[in-house]
Amino acid sequence: MSQHYQAPAPRRRQQLFRPDEPLHGCGLITSLDSLRSHLQTAIEIEHSTIPTYLTTLYTINPITNAFAYQTIQSVVMEEMLHMTLAANIMNAIGGHPAVNTNDFIPEYPTYLPHSDDAFLVPLQKFCKDTVDVFLKIEKPAHKFVPPEFNNYKTIGQFYKAVKYGLRYWDHVTPGGIFTGDKSLQVTCEQYYGGGGKLTAVYSLSDAVLAINEIVGQGEGMDGTIEDPDQVFFGEDVEYAHYYKFNEIRHERRYRPEDTANCPPTGRRVHVDWDAAINMHPNPKMKDYPVGSPLYNKTLDFNQSYMRLLTCIHDAFNGQPDLLMKAVPLMYDLKYKALDLLNLPLGNGEMAGPSFEYVAI
Amino acid sequence: MDHEYDVVLVGSGIAGAVIAKTLTQAGKRVLLLEAGLAAGMALSPEPSYANYQRYLETFYSKANKATNGPYPDLPDAQSPDVLQIEAKTPYDEGYLVQNGPLPFASDCLRSPGGTTLHWLGNVPRMLPNDFQMKTLYGQGVDWPISYDDLKPWYEMAEYEIGVSGDVAAQVGPDMDRSNYGDDYVFPMKEIPQSYQDQVWMKNTENLSVSLYGKDYNVTCVSMPQGRNSIPNPAYRKTGIFWNDETKRLELAGDEPGKYEVVGAIWDQNTGNRCEGNASCVPICPVQAKYNALKTLKKSDHSKLDIATQAVVSKLLVNDTTGKLDGIEYKVYANPASPIYTTKVAKGKIYVLAAGALENAKILLSSNAANSSDQVGRNLMDHLVMLMWGLFPEKVYPYRGPGCTTYLPTFRDGEFRKDFAAWISPLDNWGWSWPTFAPGSDVSNGLAAGKFGKALRDSLADTVTRQALLHFECEQAPDPNNRITVSPQYTDLLGNYRPVIQYDASDYMRKSFEAAKKVGDQIFAANGIEDFTDYNPSDADYVTWKNRGYTFWGAGHIVGTHRMGSSPADSVVKPTQQTWDHDNLYLVGCGNMPTLGTSNPTLTMTALTFMAAEAILKQLEA
Numbered sequence: 001m002s003q004h005y006q007a008p009a010p011r012r013r014q015q016l017f018r019p020d021e022p023l024h025g026c027g028l029i030t031s032l033d034s035l036r037s038h039l040q041t042a043i044e045i046e047h048s049t050i051p052t053y054l055t056t057l058y059t060i061n062p063i064t065n066a067f068a069y070q071t072i073q074s075v076v077m078e079e080m081l082h083m084t085l086a087a088n089i090m091n092a093i094g095g096h097p098a099v100n101t102n103d104f105i106p107e108y109p110t111y112l113p114h115s116d117d118a119f120l121v122p123l124q125k126f127c128k129d130t131v132d133v134f135l136k137i138e139k140p141a142h143k144f145v146p147p148e149f150n151n152y153k154t155i156g157q158f159y160k161a162v163k164y165g166l167r168y169w170d171h172v173t174p175g176g177i178f179t180g181d182k183s184l185q186v187t188c189e190q191y192y193g194g195g196g197k198l199t200a201v202y203s204l205s206d207a208v209l210a211i212n213e214i215v216g217q218g219e220g221m222d223g224t225i226e227d228p229d230q231v232f233f234g235e236d237v238e239y240a241h242y243y244k245f246n247e248i249r250h251e252r253r254y255r256p257e258d259t260a261n262c263p264p265t266g267r268r269v270h271v272d273w274d275a276a277i278n279m280h281p282n283p284k285m286k287d288y289p290v291g292s293p294l295y296n297k298t299l300d301f302n303q304s305y306m307r308l309l310t311c312i313h314d315a316f317n318g319q320p321d322l323l324m325k326a327v328p329l330m331y332d333l334k335y336k337a338l339d340l341l342n343l344p345l346g347n348g349e350m351a352g353p354s355f356e357y358v359a360i
Numbered sequence: 361m362d363h364e365y366d367v368v369l370v371g372s373g374i375a376g377a378v379i380a381k382t383l384t385q386a387g388k389r390v391l392l393l394e395a396g397l398a399a400g401m402a403l404s405p406e407p408s409y410a411n412y413q414r415y416l417e418t419f420y421s422k423a424n425k426a427t428n429g430p431y432p433d434l435p436d437a438q439s440p441d442v443l444q445i446e447a448k449t450p451y452d453e454g455y456l457v458q459n460g461p462l463p464f465a466s467d468c469l470r471s472p473g474g475t476t477l478h479w480l481g482n483v484p485r486m487l488p489n490d491f492q493m494k495t496l497y498g499q500g501v502d503w504p505i506s507y508d509d510l511k512p513w514y515e516m517a518e519y520e521i522g523v524s525g526d527v528a529a530q531v532g533p534d535m536d537r538s539n540y541g542d543d544y545v546f547p548m549k550e551i552p553q554s555y556q557d558q559v560w561m562k563n564t565e566n567l568s569v570s571l572y573g574k575d576y577n578v579t580c581v582s583m584p585q586g587r588n589s590i591p592n593p594a595y596r597k598t599g600i601f602w603n604d605e606t607k608r609l610e611l612a613g614d615e616p617g618k619y620e621v622v623g624a625i626w627d628q629n630t631g632n633r634c635e636g637n638a639s640c641v642p643i644c645p646v647q648a649k650y651n652a653l654k655t656l657k658k659s660d661h662s663k664l665d666i667a668t669q670a671v672v673s674k675l676l677v678n679d680t681t682g683k684l685d686g687i688e689y690k691v692y693a694n695p696a697s698p699i700y701t702t703k704v705a706k707g708k709i710y711v712l713a714a715g716a717l718e719n720a721k722i723l724l725s726s727n728a729a730n731s732s733d734q735v736g737r738n739l740m741d742h743l744v745m746l747m748w749g750l751f752p753e754k755v756y757p758y759r760g761p762g763c764t765t766y767l768p769t770f771r772d773g774e775f776r777k778d779f780a781a782w783i784s785p786l787d788n789w790g791w792s793w794p795t796f797a798p799g800s801d802v803s804n805g806l807a808a809g810k811f812g813k814a815l816r817d818s819l820a821d822t823v824t825r826q827a828l829l830h831f832e833c834e835q836a837p838d839p840n841n842r843i844t845v846s847p848q849y850t851d852l853l854g855n856y857r858p859v860i861q862y863d864a865s866d867y868m869r870k871s872f873e874a875a876k877k878v879g880d881q882i883f884a885a886n887g888i889e890d891f892t893d894y895n896p897s898d899a900d901y902v903t904w905k906n907r908g909y910t911f912w913g914a915g916h917i918v919g920t921h922r923m924g925s926s927p928a929d930s931v932v933k934p935t936q937q938t939w940d941h942d943n944l945y946l947v948g949c950g951n952m953p954t955l956g957t958s959n960p961t962l963t964m965t966a967l968t969f970m971a972a973e974a975i976l977k978q979l980e981a
Contacts (some may be wrong), residue, residue, distance in 0.1 A: 063414065066406050067406055069411060192632040192633055193629045327633075327635055328636070
């Protein structure tokens with residue numbers, strides 16, 4: 001049988017700056033130190049979703065659930081990009097990103113750091129409830145919501161507050177605040193393949209571009225369903241996280257003419273909700289007797305995760321080349337997570353990765 | 361498909377993909393006929409990902425990791441299989457009918473993407489002297505074009521494949537900065553040389569070896585590769601375009617820092633850097649390694665029709681006009697069934713890009729393009745002599761891609777009058793090639809009664825010390841090394857199978873003796889305990905001066921329809937148009953008059969861009 005194919009047109013990429021809102025004299029964030037601590041929160045927010053998305057990703061089969069797998073994988077890679085962008089902004093204003101401390105990993109299930117505690121983010125298998133939580137995480141802000149750095153409803157609100165803080169403190173500080181050591185920046189030499197181009201941050205306009213990328217990839221820009229790479233980098237049309245997850249939830253693709261507040265109406269996609277590994281939700285090391293094989297394997301997984309975080313920490317703090325060495329650690333982590341997910345607990349459920357702080 | 365195309369193209373390997381992309385982007389309408397499965401042609405994210413994951417699962421599940429292992433075996437469009445090469449001729453149980461006296465030892469892949477799915481990805485250029493073997497060394501033939509003629513096309517090929525490498529390091533006999541030009545850089549920085557290579561280099565760089573009374577200084581050079589690395593900010597090219605004004609194909613762009621790494625076909629964000637999985641042959645898990653589907657995907661798909669599961673059986677030659685009137689092909693629904701429908705494709709120009717074996721087979725089946733009687737002749741390969749041993753220290757093979765360093769020392773010299781030149785890649789795959797390690801190390805350990813910790817310890821001790829050095833000896837063209845067809849040998853669809861007559865000449869056998877003498881000195885300098893074992897039961901075991909040597913195939917299937925300056929002794933012109941039919945072009949390694957000591961894909965890709973320009977000129981005339 002002969003078949004004909006229509007592949008997408010080749011992508012072109014160009015970088016365009018976009019006019020942003022005028023400078024607001026907004027001093028919600030009341031000092032440069034406070035601004036830095038909010039950027040640390042930004043890093044923690046971005047990180048907090050990664051164990052959740054990764055755990056769910058590892059419970060499904062990349063072939064039989066190809067659409068859901070590729071969608072979740074693309075989102076988690078973009079979260080890694082966001083975490084790195086936040087670290088770049090932090091370094092650009094003379095702060096010190098910290099990703100290896102004992103309270104850096106939240107205890108799952110967790111509220112999003114500094115959020116309004118409206119919902120818990122768990123480590124659990126792929127299912128409709130899980131995707132509903134993902135939708136809450138990535139829920140878009142209204143265009144006119146106020147900036148909110150604490151008790152925010154949406155991540156967009158939080159970043160709006162950070163953006164205003166950056167503008168304000170750069171404006172009122174003699175010589176500006178973007179005086180950090182340029183060699184600390186992670187650039188697209190070290191960071192690649194993470195869904196969008198990594199911006200090194202040397203100025204306020206770089207920082208604003210970075211924040212718009214973070215918010216836009218998660219929630220979409222200004223009521224559109226497309227992520228801002230369209231606008232900024234001219235990548236293939238790719239929908240923002242919320243809308244990607246909504247496609248899984250509704251088992252349908254969006255059509256370009258669909259609007260943001262309606263479900264997708266495009267072609268159906270195959271999602272096999274029942275084909276997930278039945279992982280026990282939110283596993284903990286303390287669930288297992290110390291020294292038992294399950295305990296040891298979970299400990300081993302957590303040590304791998306700490307090695308990875310330590311590597312990233314060092315990359316964010318003066319050794320950006322180390323980021324390339326994080327790649328094999330990420331594979332190591334995946335293989336160890338899959339090992340755990342293949343271990344039955346005896347009650348019909350399987351073990352799974354627990355993402356807990358351990359000393360290494 | 362009853363309408364006429366500008367070009368009907370056969371094969372979707374790198375040569376076919378380059379033609380399809382270049383011509384459709386220039387606005388020409390192309391029909392591409394591909395013998396392999398429809399599933400393998402998927403270029404959009406979900407189906408291409410799902411198909412590639414199936415290749416990977418097959419690879420992981422097979423005990424033997426041979427070159428074509430991950431890919432479907434199609435009775436209706438068979439590929440040669442290195443596992444079917446046996447130490448006996450005649451032999452006709454595989455796809456190839458091996459009439460000998462030696463079996464031809466290489467395979468290729470008939471599949472969407474062609475052999476680039478399993479290629480290694482080494483892309484050194486040929487040397488200027490390689491183009492003048494007859495004039496300089498009295499061997500083989502000269503090319504009808506020079507290195508300088510090919511140089512701009514090499515740059516195009518290096519852009520298209522996405523070469524990672526260090527130009528400044530490319531120094532050796534007949535090779536230095538002037539081969540490339542003062543400011544030239546590859547699109548991406550070099551892949552880091554492996555830890556194992558660093559150990560090799562300690563005692564091999566600037567080692568003096570003696571051969572037949574002459575001393576040679578051995579050096580180690582980083583290998584240019586078709587796999588992704590960090591973009592070189594100094595690289596200035598941005599694309600290949602047909603210039604309608606000048607009627608030239610141009611490598612355009614003069615802006616540094618704009619090179620875009622080409623990721624996996626299913627996701628631009630996957631495979632942006634080589635991850636060192638070390639399974640390059642037969643399959644890169646993340647498509648950091650170039651494959652032809654990446655090029656094919658860049659075609660203008662509004663101008664491209666692709667027919668898969670479409671096996672070409674015959675060229676329809678019009679005896680009056682001397683032109684082709686069409687290409688007959690057989691379309692199968694089930695690859696294991698003899699049922700097919702016959703169709704005819706028509707275009708203004710026809711291009712065969714099916715590989716050196718299939719191109720020759722199709723021409724011979726159709727009695728086409730063969731007034732010189734050269735079709736099917738001069739079949740060549742690199743004859744690979746392996747040496748393996750154990751390092752005194754752990755060198756940890758399998759870290760990084762298959763090869764990151766090569767020894768250029770014997771690629772050129774006066775000795776080429778006497779015996780074949782070779783390139784020596786340092787291999788990063790332990791003893792996997794000669795002994796099927798590390799699987800065989802496990803079986804041997806078990807057979808010796810080891811298990812548990814004792815087995816693990818012995819593997820940790822030996823597998824980590826395994827050294828492999830190899831010598832890719834340049835086979836000289838020989839009209840008697842050839843493919844023919846015979847009604848006696850056909851496949852399930854009634855198409856001919858290649859019947860091969862093949863031998864290794866004295867010129868080759870002497871190079872094995874020479875290479876072994878050099879290898880012995882390199883092993884000694886590195887303290888490597890030699891475990892090399894050439895056995896008369898090996899498929900390609902030969903003797904020279906009462907000593908035995910075994911060679912393996914390199915998968916570099918070259919010759920069979922060579923390019924030349926006269927219709928009397930060649931099949932295609934330098935434009936790669938056949939001498940006999942002005943609407944038939946041949947592309948691929950079959951056009952190469954001699955092989956040099958380079959892996960041939962880069963040179964063939966450069967030639968294919970030349971052919972694409974010639975085809976566009978003819979279409980516009």
